[in-house]
Amino acid sequence: MPLLRRVGQYLLVLWAAVTLNFALPYLAPGDPVQYLYGGEEGNLAPEHVAQLRQDYGLDRSVLEQYVSFWGGLLHGDLGTSVAHNRPVSDVLVDKLPWTLALVGTAMVLAAVLGTLLGTWAAWRRGSRRETATVTGVLAVDSMPGFWVGMILIAVFSVQLGWFPSYGAAPIEASGWSWFTAVAVRMVLPVLTLVIASIGGFFLLARASTVSVLDEPFIRLARAKGLSERSVALGHALRNALLPVFTSLTLTAGTLLSGAVVVESVFAYPGLGKLTYDAVTTRDYPLLQGAFLLATIGIVAANLLADLAYPILDPRVRRERVTHHRKEVSA
């Protein structure tokens, strides 16, 4: 029952978020038809503009569009993108794998590297190497993503010629060479995202590990004669991971939002740039679909974190069981 209640709560949140998502594009000024034909506006008589608005359902009231939007959602129909002349779901599905691959890979690498580095720094706290590492990570963390990307392009693409500076996959490649090309083109954008996001994981892991180093169970582990590595990884890190996990799940929630800056710098075909362009062109159906995807990602990540906590930390499990028993007896 608690599980069902929790899922119900999240469904309520999802409904509110979807409704808000529907409303957001209408709060911004701008008309997609005028934008699309802006350069050719002299071509279109007002009656033709009216016809286009009718074609895209933009002539209906907001309420009618809202009802239609929910009707479409329940049938898996997100409408047709004004700018792409294709079903919104198709447009999103085209970009989704690239965003998942790019942001997912970068997120996992940043989390693993940041956590290991943070734990190492905590273990060496007070030393010169720790001070240098913290300073270095903070310096890297303060660099804007687009700037990091441009530096990487200037060095590794323009000067050294090691990696392409744009795109995700060359259209002319096929078979194994396609996979190789995709992997090579992903290196610089992933590296940029890792550099831009590693600082958060590092600082969190370091602070969290430092906070458990003086705990009795660490002293006990050492007293038992365990090696420093076992104590650090098996006891300190394991107990310090909870905040890192929280941060990771929250970051995972943004997985479906894309990484607009990096996608722009590297001309990478992801959801972030797609959403940005949809905002610019006032492509309402696409905006709503993109927002919906991002909302689902964040709600799902929070639900996952909520459900995973008791598994990761027995103390939370015990607290929830006790709380539930009190409610039942009351």
Next chain:
Amino acid sequence: MSALLASALLVTACGSGDNASDSALEGPATASSLTIAVDKDSGPLNLFAGQTDQLTELVYDKLLAPSPYVDDPKPWLATSVTQVSASTWEVALRDGVTWHDGAPFTADDVVFSFHYMHQAPTGRFTHHVNDTPSISTVETTAAGGVRFTCDYACPELGPVTLADLPIVPKHVWSTVDPAKAKEHAALPIGTGPYQLVDYSPTSGYRFTANANYFAGKPTVDELVMPVIADPSATFTALRSGQIDATTRALTPELTDEFRRSSQVGVVKTSPLRYPELKLNFLEAPFSEAKFRTALNKAVDRDQLLEVVGLGQGRPATQGYVHPDAPYANPTESPYDVAGANTILDELGYVDDDGDGFRENAAGEKLTYRIHANGGLAPDVRAAQLLTEDFRKVGLDVSVVAVDTGSLSDIAAKKTYDMYVTTNSPHAVADPTQFIMSHRSGNLWKAPSVPYPEYDALYEKWRKTETNEARLAVLDEIQTLFNQQPTVLGLYYPDEYFGVRADSFAGWVETPGYGVVHKWSFLPREVSESAGAIAPVR
């Protein structure tokens, strides 16, 4: 092919200009493959949906070539185009042309194309068939040609309409409901020099040469066109040799850098578009012809060119129709602050309170706003200079920078005083569009403001029966418009394209299309015979 490649190292003249490094490239005239970045995804080149002419015309051909932006379009899919009466044209077609799938091209395809464009949803080509001109019937003739009949005299149907509308295959599009034409996502089948063999929204386009092209085998076997929307990413890829060219013109700031490069050549072109200031002619005092005349005189276009265009181009003193358009009537509009002040004085706008700004009869200060796209630095820069110009004649004008969507919104709802934007070749170099722009509300359509001079000229224009007579009336309309413009040209820029000449040097400029278009990939003598190469200016 390899022998041809090995032997083909020659000098190719490109575009126009006064700088030798801009006008001549040294490199091969043929290539096996070129990578050319396009600045936006145009989908699977569906003519009835959003598309880009330069890409579409790699695949499709038109009856006349190269476009309505040249003085005398030449027969292309047609062998002759004849005006047989004021409202009737007959076209003879080329034999032996085939579609990319091997089906023969026939007169039925031409008839079908025009009928289908009538039925398809509103789009890029709509006005060319149903308003200016208004084509009533299209039918095959006994001789295997096609006859066009219009609702009223259409002497421009040949040189404009037939030079602008691509012909589509009946056997493909007859299976697509015209109402759903925009949703058709199959790769296009055309008669053109290239076939689109791959398209991906994430990777771009791949074209292969049509070895059986009726006008001759294309000079480049394969065109790979990734979509790179970001200018910085585009020019970085060009600089590092990852791409050979791009559809995006260099920014003025980058031009000199690329000129100095030993690896990237620069081709100068004269684009048929320019930045402009739109006036809201629906609202007073912009609805007053004399007020607009005063504004026109107050703009220092030399300064705009120097500061915003970095001196690359010409000041826009010759009116709305681009001076390189064949039908242009360049009416000089010199910078004349004294003249502007005189007109404003005559209109009764004087500075009564001595604050340096004029007031109207009600004592209200003449305060206006210029909207500009905040994402486009040159537009904001131009707007700032314009405020200084207008302050010199006593108008209190300020700049409001907004995002693209907001600017589009205020433009559509006409809730602006003035705004800076950029027009298109179709708007300023297509003679029928100049008329259409008056009918659609772009240059004029103000039922509450009488404009008898234009109305009289429009009726005169409709009654003309020859292209020469029609262009003569168009000349009069331009003179009228340029005296009291609702759109002020700021400067006619030059455009520069960066290309890797060591990969390919066959680039030519076609009016309105820059350098990336099919005429760069056809044998030079073919492009010359089609009149597709821009004249040296």
